[in-house]
Amino acid sequence: xxxxxxxxEKFKEFMKIKGWxxxxxxxxxxxxxxxxxxxxxxxxxxxxxxxxxANITNLVKSSTFIGIIALGMTLVIISGNxxxxxxxxxxxxxxxxxxxxxxxxxxxxxxLYAIVVGxxxxxINGFFIGKAKVASFIVTLATxxxxxxxxxxxxxxxxxxxxxxxxxxxxxxxxxxxxxxxPYLVWIFVTIVILMILLMTKxxxxxxxxxxxxxxxxxxxxxxxxxxxxxxxYSLTGLLTGIASFLYVARFGSVDTATAGKSxxxxxxxxxxxxxxxxxxxxxxxxxxxxxxxxxYSIDSVLSALRVPxxxxxxxxxxxxxxxxxxxxxxxxxxxxx
Amino acid sequence: xVVEFKNIYKNFGAVQALQDVSFSIxxxxxxxxxxxxxxxxxxxxxxxxxxxxxxxxTIVIDGTSYxxxxxxxxxxxxxxxxxxxxxxxxxxxxxxxxxxxxxxxIAKIYLDKKEMIRKSHxxxxxxxxxxxxxxxxxxxxxxxxxLVEIARxxxxxxxxxxxxxxxxxxxxxxxxxxxxxxRDLKNNGISCxxxxxxxxxxxxxxxxxxxxxxxxxxxSGFFKDIDENRATxxxxxxxxxxxxxxxxxxxxxxxxxEVQNISCPPYFKNISFSVKKGEVVAITGLxxxxxxxxxxxxxxxxxxxxxxxxxxxxxxxxxxxxxVMKSGIGMIPRNRKERSIIKDxxxxxxxxxxxxxxxxxxxxxxxNEEIKRFEKNQKITNIKANSPKDPITSLSGGxxxxxxxxxxxxxxxxxxxxxxxxxxxxVGAKFEIYKLINYLAEQGKSIIVFSSEFPEIYKISHRxxxxxxxxxxxxxxxxxxxxxxxxxxxxxxxRKES
Numbered sequence: 078x079x080x081x082x083x084x085x086e087k088f089k090e091f092m093k094i095k096g097w098x099x100x101x102x103x104x105x106x107x108x109x110x111x112x113x114x115x116x117x118x119x120x121x122x123x124x125x126x127x128x129x130x131a132n133i134t135n136l137v138k139s140s141t142f143i144g145i146i147a148l149g150m151t152l153v154i155i156s157g158n159x160x161x162x163x164x165x166x167x168x169x170x171x172x173x174x175x176x177x178x179x180x181x182x183x184x185x186x187x188x189l190y191a192i193v194v195g196x197x198x199x200x201i202n203g204f205f206i207g208k209a210k211v212a213s214f215i216v217t218l219a220t221x222x223x224x225x226x227x228x229x230x231x232x233x234x235x236x237x238x239x240x241x242x243x244x245x246x247x248x249x250x251x252x253x254x255x256x257x258x259x260p261y262l263v264w265i266f267v268t269i270v271i272l273m274i275l276l277m278t279k280x281x282x283x284x285x286x287x288x289x290x291x292x293x294x295x296x297x298x299x300x301x302x303x304x305x306x307x308x309x310x311y312s313l314t315g316l317l318t319g320i321a322s323f324l325y326v327a328r329f330g331s332v333d334t335a336t337a338g339k340s341x342x343x344x345x346x347x348x349x350x351x352x353x354x355x356x357x358x359x360x361x362x363x364x365x366x367x368x369x370x371x372x373x374y375s376i377d378s379v380l381s382a383l384r385v386p387x388x389x390x391x392x393x394x395x396x397x398x399x400x401x402x403x404x405x406x407x408x409x410x411x412x413x414x415x
Numbered sequence: 416x417v418v419e420f421k422n423i424y425k426n427f428g429a430v431q432a433l434q435d436v437s438f439s440i441x442x443x444x445x446x447x448x449x450x451x452x453x454x455x456x457x458x459x460x461x462x463x464x465x466x467x468x469x470x471x472x473t474i475v476i477d478g479t480s481y482x483x484x485x486x487x488x489x490x491x492x493x494x495x496x497x498x499x500x501x502x503x504x505x506x507x508x509x510x511x512x513x514x515x516x517x518x519x520x521i522a523k524i525y526l527d528k529k530e531m532i533r534k535s536h537x538x539x540x541x542x543x544x545x546x547x548x549x550x551x552x553x554x555x556x557x558x559x560x561x562l563v564e565i566a567r568x569x570x571x572x573x574x575x576x577x578x579x580x581x582x583x584x585x586x587x588x589x590x591x592x593x594x595x596x597x598r599d600l601k602n603n604g605i606s607c608x609x610x611x612x613x614x615x616x617x618x619x620x621x622x623x624x625x626x627x628x629x630x631x632x633x634x635s636g637f638f639k640d641i642d643e644n645r646a647t648x649x650x651x652x653x654x655x656x657x658x659x660x661x662x663x664x665x666x667x668x669x670x671x672x673e674v675q676n677i678s679c680p681p682y683f684k685n686i687s688f689s690v691k692k693g694e695v696v697a698i699t700g701l702x703x704x705x706x707x708x709x710x711x712x713x714x715x716x717x718x719x720x721x722x723x724x725x726x727x728x729x730x731x732x733x734x735x736x737x738x739v740m741k742s743g744i745g746m747i748p749r750n751r752k753e754r755s756i757i758k759d760x761x762x763x764x765x766x767x768x769x770x771x772x773x774x775x776x777x778x779x780x781x782x783n784e785e786i787k788r789f790e791k792n793q794k795i796t797n798i799k800a801n802s803p804k805d806p807i808t809s810l811s812g813g814x815x816x817x818x819x820x821x822x823x824x825x826x827x828x829x830x831x832x833x834x835x836x837x838x839x840x841x842v843g844a845k846f847e848i849y850k851l852i853n854y855l856a857e858q859g860k861s862i863i864v865f866s867s868e869f870p871e872i873y874k875i876s877h878r879x880x881x882x883x884x885x886x887x888x889x890x891x892x893x894x895x896x897x898x899x900x901x902x903x904x905x906x907x908x909x910r911k912e913s
Contacts, residue, residue, distance in 0.1 A: 285771075294753060297716070298746060300772040
């Protein structure tokens, strides 16, 4: 009996010192975790197939393409900007990567090519935003249209097909293969997530991104070359989109120039918002975006498990995005008042 | 209107901005509100204007008690607040500004421009001034803008006008004109709260005075019963004693920082001066003197059209701020909230940011090294914080400013450009900043302080450069410094004839 009360007290003590602050921190700064857990519980109740190993890896796998892009979008939004062109960058880069692969039949060269093209397209955004100081919304709205147009021109309105023989013998394995029962795509995605977390928390560049987004003037007066940081951010987003484009080609084996990557930017922005990154800049986490994209993708499977007609999926998504951001606002206000 | 403050308290977090302030303002009275920056004048006036709510206490207006006011209530009661930064829309015309949010209409839809212009003419005539109501506000000079604000107050039956340092940008003639209008208003039964640092003006126009110091009520009475010495005593209080704690550091002969003939039109031109090792040079002037732009230019944040800057005899590369930082020059910008603190970052990251830029070579950041650097500088700057990982916004203004000092200590800069370093911090913290500046001077650092506060300049500087309209008008050594002369040269009074 006395032993029982002792452990109870110990538990209380522990909660007081470590537990509550920890939970509070999660609730306030990482509340996307709450939405994820809620969704997963609903899904689990609705269907016993939900939350199985295969189901989870599937979820992560299907979110890889937009997920990798959303990581770049996180930096863009933390720095107080926006990038509407990522979908078009993916289209243009994927189309060119497919052509490169047809010509070389080489994984390495295609990947490098995708990275170079993506980075270059991102750099174009960054140049106009950083150096010419045009609002990011306008620049990327323009390049969104321009890059898409170039892509469609390249495919003459139709798809760019990949040499099927070469695709099946060389590239397809990457898009469908597994290691330790986990798809390559998931390994790649998670590796990039970890690298990006390190970049944002452990390097000077990460600090500068936060500083620029939080107070550009102060960042400049601390000696940060703000224009250059913006160019780096957009180039990096282009680079990540390049990687996503390469994986896209590996997975789907052809690129429909009119639709490849279309409205990816919206899902990417939604993931960033659900993940708790402030649209005003200065605050946000890579891991938030990672959970954000998974929340976004698990909606589909939860809804189908609940036998909700697929037509209302986007309605639910919309409500969820709004709800997540409202929740953050309420919690942040409470924090400010304390 | 009779306004009575009863036991007003106002806290901002841990900072007590107002403590137990009680006094009253009578009918048709010009009431001078005195106090140094940070004494709580603006806080109190914002409470009266409904912008802030008092933590406790009541405001009694014409017999009715209020625990707090909303901005809407304040307007309804007839209280007008004329801010230091004028609240006019530059892109609208004068009459549109006068009637903003209270437009006259025909049938509730169409704006009745004719009537609004007619009424604007009427009110200007009543004030005995000549402003065309159809001009755009951006075409007006500062006095005219001020008068438009007052006209707006008169137009809507204001019973009390609060004026926050209305004369800083005005010439003597314009000031007299303003005073005539204020006296007219008084004769029409309108009360006025007049906030100013300038004793002669206060004595010229005000009937009663109230002095605040460190957020506390000190004294209230009639100006005719006191003289300027007594007023200054009330104003400055205990700080006269504290002054003894600050000794100016000994001067070295070695020149560290030298500016040769730099210009940046239209802000400033032909500026030359030099600063010795261990010297504190103050640069002062009034609104429009180009001092803020000069501070930016010295740090490489603003391009010069000609002139050179030398440090230790070597010409500075001004092409980027980073180059200037690496040459050993640090900067505390004015307007801390806007220009120096990074609000979403914690204290530690705010301190480290300059270090990363100029000194950090490694690929990854080590939090332990960061904390070690912080702790070293925390001791020197005396930052009061629970944990370096707390958000910077959890600190008081003074401690935030010390964090910004620490930012440059990490780089061990030799020259410090301090642009209005004690802006918006309370008196105690100000004193700590002065001690810090003195400490730096003793360490042989060279310091350039941009300030508009005479007591501050007097306390810390060896020499004071007074600017007028972008040029150096006068240089005064510490033993020549006095407030009257400083004002004389700041207003360009010595140049009036030319």
